[in-house]
Amino acid sequence: MGGFGKNELAEKRGYTYRLTRRQFLVxxxxxALAACGPAAVTPGASPSASPxxxxxxxxxxxxxxxxxxxxxxxxxxxxxxxxxxxxxIANRPVNLIYGDDANVTATGVQVAQKFIDQDQVDVMMGxxxxxxxxxxxxxxxxxxxxxxxTNAGGNALTRDTTxxxxxxKSPYIFRASFSSYQISYPIGDYLSAKGTKDWxxxxxxxxxxxxxxxxxxxxxxxNGGTVTGKVAPPLSNPDFAPFVTQIKNQPTKNVYSFxxxxxxxxxxxxxxxxxxxxxxxxxxxAGFLTEQDVLKEVKDLANGAITSLFWAVxxxxxxxxxxxxxxxxxxxxxxxxFAVQQYDGMRxxxxxxxxxxxxxxxKDKVVKALEDVSFKSPRGDxxxxxxxxxxxxxxxxxxxxxxxxxTVNTISDKIAKVTDPGK
Amino acid sequence: xxxxxxxQQALNGLSFGALLFILASGLSLVFGMMDVVNLAHGAFYMxxxxxxxxxxxxxxxxxxxxxxxxxxxxxxGFVLEPLLLRRLRGRHLDQVLLxxxxxxxxxxxxxxxxxxxxxxxAAPAGLDxxxxxxxxxxxxxRLFVMAFGVALAAAMAVVYxxxxxxxxxxxxxxxxxxxxxxGVNTNRLFASTFATGAALAGLAGVIAxxxxxxxxxxxxxxxxxxxxxxxxxxxxxxxxxxxxxxVLVGPADTFGKVLFQDVALAVIFAIVALVLLLKPTxxxxxxxxxx
Numbered sequence: 001m002g003g004f005g006k007n008e009l010a011e012k013r014g015y016t017y018r019l020t021r022r023q024f025l026v027x028x029x030x031x032a033l034a035a036c037g038p039a040a041v042t043p044g045a046s047p048s049a050s051p052x053x054x055x056x057x058x059x060x061x062x063x064x065x066x067x068x069x070x071x072x073x074x075x076x077x078x079x080x081x082x083x084x085x086x087x088x089i090a091n092r093p094v095n096l097i098y099g100d101d102a103n104v105t106a107t108g109v110q111v112a113q114k115f116i117d118q119d120q121v122d123v124m125m126g127x128x129x130x131x132x133x134x135x136x137x138x139x140x141x142x143x144x145x146x147x148x149x150t151n152a153g154g155n156a157l158t159r160d161t162t163x164x165x166x167x168x169k170s171p172y173i174f175r176a177s178f179s180s181y182q183i184s185y186p187i188g189d190y191l192s193a194k195g196t197k198d199w200x201x202x203x204x205x206x207x208x209x210x211x212x213x214x215x216x217x218x219x220x221x222x223n224g225g226t227v228t229g230k231v232a233p234p235l236s237n238p239d240f241a242p243f244v245t246q247i248k249n250q251p252t253k254n255v256y257s258f259x260x261x262x263x264x265x266x267x268x269x270x271x272x273x274x275x276x277x278x279x280x281x282x283x284x285x286a287g288f289l290t291e292q293d294v295l296k297e298v299k300d301l302a303n304g305a306i307t308s309l310f311w312a313v314x315x316x317x318x319x320x321x322x323x324x325x326x327x328x329x330x331x332x333x334x335x336x337x338f339a340v341q342q343y344d345g346m347r348x349x350x351x352x353x354x355x356x357x358x359x360x361x362x363k364d365k366v367v368k369a370l371e372d373v374s375f376k377s378p379r380g381d382x383x384x385x386x387x388x389x390x391x392x393x394x395x396x397x398x399x400x401x402x403x404x405x406x407t408v409n410t411i412s413d414k415i416a417k418v419t420d421p422g423k
Numbered sequence: 424x425x426x427x428x429x430x431q432q433a434l435n436g437l438s439f440g441a442l443l444f445i446l447a448s449g450l451s452l453v454f455g456m457m458d459v460v461n462l463a464h465g466a467f468y469m470x471x472x473x474x475x476x477x478x479x480x481x482x483x484x485x486x487x488x489x490x491x492x493x494x495x496x497x498x499x500g501f502v503l504e505p506l507l508l509r510r511l512r513g514r515h516l517d518q519v520l521l522x523x524x525x526x527x528x529x530x531x532x533x534x535x536x537x538x539x540x541x542x543x544x545a546a547p548a549g550l551d552x553x554x555x556x557x558x559x560x561x562x563x564x565r566l567f568v569m570a571f572g573v574a575l576a577a578a579m580a581v582v583y584x585x586x587x588x589x590x591x592x593x594x595x596x597x598x599x600x601x602x603x604x605x606g607v608n609t610n611r612l613f614a615s616t617f618a619t620g621a622a623l624a625g626l627a628g629v630i631a632x633x634x635x636x637x638x639x640x641x642x643x644x645x646x647x648x649x650x651x652x653x654x655x656x657x658x659x660x661x662x663x664x665x666x667x668x669x670v671l672v673g674p675a676d677t678f679g680k681v682l683f684q685d686v687a688l689a690v691i692f693a694i695v696a697l698v699l700l701l702k703p704t705x706x707x708x709x710x711x712x713x714x
Contacts, residue, residue, distance in 0.1 A: 064531075066640040068539035205687065233680065234688040238635045238645040239442075241435040241565070242677045248559060249428045262541045262638040269543070269633075273562035275553055297543040 055092040055353075055360070058099060058121035060111055060132075065103030066236065066261070067128045069293070070338045074126065074150060077339035080330050081346040089346070090353030097121060101132055108132040109139070116143045122360045123148065125345050128338075130154035130208055134167035141170040144363045146370070149175040150345040151338060153183070155211060158390040160423045169422075171367050174389040176345035178310055179420040183286045184212040186395045186415045187308035188219020188256070191284065196254055197225040200247060202267070203258035205232035212258040212286050228252040237263060240270035248274055253281050260288035268298045268305075277304070287312075290400050290409055292336050300402040307400075310393045310418075311340050311379040312409040320378035344377045344391075348384070351375055388422040427558035432677055434556075438565040440673020441572025442631050446646070447653035447665050448579065449623030455596050455660030456616040459508065459518045465647030466526035466533075467621045471496050471628025472637045473537045476544055485547035485629075492629045493622040500621030504614040512613075530642050539639050544632035564633055571630060576666050583662055592616065596660070652691055656698045658708025667706045671698075 059078060061071035075098065087094055097119055101108030109132070115121045116139060123146045127133045133152035140147045149157060156167040158175050199220055203209040209232070217227055229250055231243040244267070247255060259267045271283060283289075283302075287309025290302050313324060313334055323343065327335040335343075352369035353360065360366055374383045380394045395418045398409035424432070450464045461467075474495050475488035482488075503525065511517045545551060546564040553560035583589040594602045595612055603609040635645055649672070654660075657668020672694060679690030686693075698705065 064534070064539075066638070068534065068639055069541070072539065205684065230684075231681070232684045232687070236640065236644055237680075238649070239435070239439050239677070241439075241562075241634075242432055242681050245428070245431045245435055246681050249425065249431070262636050262640075265541060265543050266636055273553055273564070275560035279559065293541055297541065 052358070053092060054095045055089050055123070055358070056095045056097065056119060056121040057089070057349075058097050058112075058115035058119060058124040058126075060099050060101055060108060060115070060124060060126040060136075062103045062128050063098070063100040067103050070128050070151065071100070071126075073336050073338045074128075074342040076331055077327065077335065077343040078125075078346060080327060081343055081350075083330070084326065085350065089350045090356070090358035092353070092358045101128075103129060105129070105131045105135045109135045112136040112139055116140075116145055121145070123349060125150050125342070125349070127152045130157070133157050137164075137167045137170060137173065141172060144172055146360070146363060146366050147173050148345045148349060148370075149173065149177060150342045151177050153178050153180045154207060155179050155181050155215075155420070158388040158420060158422070169388055171389075172363065174348070174370050174384055176348055176391060177341040178393070179390050180208055180211045180286075181215045181420050182310065182390075182393065182395060182418050183288075183308055184215035184258070185219040186418050187284070187286075187306075187397065188216040188225070189222055190219075190308075190397060190413070190415060191254075191306075192220040192223035192225035197223075198252045198254065199225060199227050200250060200252040200255045201227055201230040201232075201257070202243065202247060202255055203230070203232055204235045204237070204260075204263055206235040209235070209258045213256070216256050216258075216286075233263070235263065237266065240266040241274065243267075244270040244274050244276065247281065248276055248279060255281060255283055257283065257285040257289055259285070260291070261293060264289045264294040265297050268294070268302050272301045282306075287337070287398065287409075290398070292334055295400065295407045295409075299407045302400045302407065303402055305400045306412075307398055307409070308395050308415075309337065309398065309409075310391075310395055311337050312396060312398050312411060314408050315378065315380075315396070315411060317376075317378070317380065319376045323378040340378050344379070344382055347375060347377065348373045348382070385419050385422070388420055390420040390422075392417055392419050394418065431556075431558050431561070432681065433674060434561060434565070436674030436677035437670075438569045438673075439677055440669040440671075441569045442627070442634060443649055443653050443673055444572045444665060444669035445568075445575060445623070445630055446627040447650040447657075447669060448575065448662070449620035449627070450650045451654045451657075451660060451662065451665040452592075452623065453617055453620035454654065455662075456592055456599075457508075457613055458515055459522070460651075461522050461617075461620060462519060462647060463522040463526040463529065464620070464624050464650055465642040466529035467496050467500070467624035468628045468631075468646040468650075469533060469642040470499075470529055471625030472544070472632045472641065473533050473628075474625065475629040475632055476537070476542055476637055479544060485544075489626065489629050492625040494625075496625030496628075497618045497622035500618035501614050503621075504617035505610070508617065509610065509613070526642060526647075530639075534639065541639075542637040544629075544637055546633040568630060568634070572669070576662070579662055649691075652695055654705075655695055656705055658705030661707055664705055664707040671706065 061074055062068055063071045082094055099111035101111055115124050125148045127149050128151045130152040133149055133154060158169045158179060161168045201213050203213040231246050233243050283305040285307045287307045290305050290307050295302060324335060351373045355369045356365055371384055371386045383392050385392050395415040396411050397413040399412050401410050446468060450461060453459060453461045471492040474492040478488040478491045479485055507521055508518055511521060550564045550567050553562050591607060591612055599609055653668035653672050654665060656672055658664030675694050676691055680687040683690060
């Protein structure tokens, strides 16, 4: 184990602070424990990272709080991937360390710091909420910790931004999920190019919702489309009737929306009970509006909704069929998009480290190897954009239909190789 | 806003207010009688919704869920009061702290038993349609919610003012010690009151589920957050206060959220701040003498 000198710590963090006596005790005793652990398991392991040595993989996920089910889903596909590969990544046995952020940014930042200082993980993955991804960016960058973001989609994490506000790209950060641009701009461009010019917006009023609405607006404006109005309920809004009533009392029939989870269910139920389909209104949105967690609750109420995403459980390719089947063999449920993101993150790491013979000691080599990763994912061809570390991926246009009693997203079109602009 | 839109939003606001009344009535009752702000109220509400989910899944009957959930929560309240709260009687802050602990345990147990996915409950057959009203169709269930809220308030008023139980509650609110000295079993009265409060939370869990949904986090928002807002605005511990609070907060929140969308989250707190500035005891609160 490396020493726990104060200067080394400070160098890793990029800043210094005084330890309290209690923090010192916790840290030193944990370090002592950590030093004993691996030695007992793998006698004779050399102190420097070398092939065959245990790979410490930190997973920063929510297991409590409103996004707990997302964390559970991502844990399932992590375990699935490891079980399929003999619990090894690039021939190194994996020591998985899960940390719960509880959907509280401050808690998540602490867990990330623990991964860096105390556990000294080789690689970190996970992170569901964008504010947390932004919150840990500087610590991860300063520690040169390889971090593969497997959900948080805020654009700034993989972009050049002024003064790095609210966040900016880092060579050590990769994203295996998506940027909000990728699930919002292409569908705006696509629909307005087909002739639908007037749009009303309905989105959850928080960072990700406003970003999605803005990117969609850029997409339609490019082809001469306009936004005629908007409603923006707060996140986790209990009652959607007031907002849907506002939509019903304005003339623009095409509504682009960004909601997910409980908000999406509330929105779709109010949309129907207030009679918007009969009045000729049509629902569009970013894909999370009609993912399985929502569809299994609203069923045919969502029929006709058109959304865009980089994956759907119904996607017809060999990798997806195998992934869905394998997932269902291990768990009594269908995989969701979060499981796919995490699975691809694990795969990307595995592919990259295999090229290095499992050696993670030179961070810049790991970065280079990840940049060159290319494989067939359940979502289609998967590569990282070398300039942003955001994936280059196909975006699917999907329509919700009920077939044989099952409500599913049917793929109606594909926008190939969508890349985030990076600024 | 056109008159039609104002009418529709007023309906939305009043039905929202009715849900808030059902949600807050139990909290208000317990506070009035026992002087305890039961911070587990939101968790009771959440548990009611999940019990309803299971009952509907296994029997298909929403109406049975409307009986079963309040009953289950009532039993839980009847056990919890003597088991935990009674031991700390008179130590109000400790009791409040205890209820936070109870809520944490309940929410975690729900996560273990029912999972942490987002769920929902459909309105019962017969109430799941929509009727024609000014400006288009309106969901029947929301009209039912309004009627139910009014009926519940009326029933509680009758019990409170016209029955022996109501008389005991009113006396207990005034001076529980004296009531005990007069030969009334206050232990049983307190347990029953706490059980009734929990049962009302469970009932709210069932009735609100088709509108608010069933999901992790519902214990605090809307559960505890809105019920606290209603009782603080209306006045702590009185039935009329809970009614006044819901009738004000429901429409104010609805109109506020659509008119001032950029600050929609703050609307609810602006209402609370305004009422507390103008009338610190709430709209219809009793002036409490420190004791």
